[in-house]
C-alpha cells in the first residue's frame with residue numbers, strides 16, 4: 001500500500017519571515033529551522049514541530065513536494081528529509097525524479113500546451129503592454145511555461161485583473177492574484193496532472209494533498225476526488241469540522257452531495273465513523289438513482 005502525499009511548499013510547509021505572521025510574544029515563538037538561503041540571506045523556515053512530523057511523513061508515505069516554484073527556486077530549499085523520489089515544480093511543468101528533471105514529462109506537457117493554449121509570448125506581451133508602472137514592480141517568465149507579475153497590491157485596479165482574466169480565458173490561460181503576485185498560467189498546466197502521473201508511476205492507492213492558494217485548488221480537489229470524500233477542519237468557521245461525500249449518476253458524474261458539520265470540541269465524533277456513515281448513505285442514494293461511483297465499473 002502506497003500513500004502519496006503531495007504538499008505545496010510556500011505558506012503550506014515553509015514560510016518566509018513575513019509569511020510566518022508571528023503574533024505570539026517573542027519568548028513564546030516556535031523554534032525555527034531555516035531551509036532556504038537566498039543571496040546569502042535566510043529566506044524560508046520550517047517550525048521545529050513541522051520538521052519532526054515531516055521526517056515521519058517522508059518515512060511512512062511517498063512525500064511529493066509540489067510547487068509553482070521553478071526548478072532553480074525549488075533546489076534552494078533544503079528540507080530535513082532525504083531527496084524525495086518525486087518532486088513537482090513549475091506548477092506541474094517539471095517532474096523531478098530523484099532530483100533530476102524528467103524531460104519526457106516536460107515534453108508531453110509542452111505539446112499539450114502548444115495544442116490547447118495561446119503561446120506564452122503572446123500572453124506575456126499582453127501583460128507587459130497593459131500593466132501600469134504605477135503598480136507593476138517586476139515581470140517574470142518562469143521556465144518558459146508561465147508568467148507572473150509582482151505588483152503593489154494596494155494600487156492594482158480590480159478592473160485590470162478582471163479584463164486581463166477575461167482576455168486570457170479566451171486563450172486557454174488563467175490569471176489569478178495571490179499575495180503580491182499576479183500569475184498567468186496555461187489552463188492545462190496543473191499540479192494535479194503531475195500528481196496523477198506520480199500516483200500512476202508509483203502505484204499509489206491513496207492520494208492526500210495540502211495547499212494554501214488558488215493554484216493548489218485543483219490539487220486538493222483531485223486528491224478528494226480520488227479518495228471519494230472531502231473534509232475541512234476550521235477552514236470555514238472556528239470550532240467546526242465537516243465531512244462530505246458525493247452521490248453519482250449512471251455516468252459516474254456527481255449529482256448530489258451529503259455532508260455533515262459538527263462542533264469539534266463539544267461533540268467529538270470519531271471522523272472515521274462519520275465518514276463510514278456518510279459513505280454508506282451516499283452509496284445507498286447512488287444505487288437508488290441507478291448510479292455508479294467512478295471506477296466502480
Ligand SMILES: [Mg+2]
Nearest residue numbers: 008010011212
Ligand atoms: Mg503556497
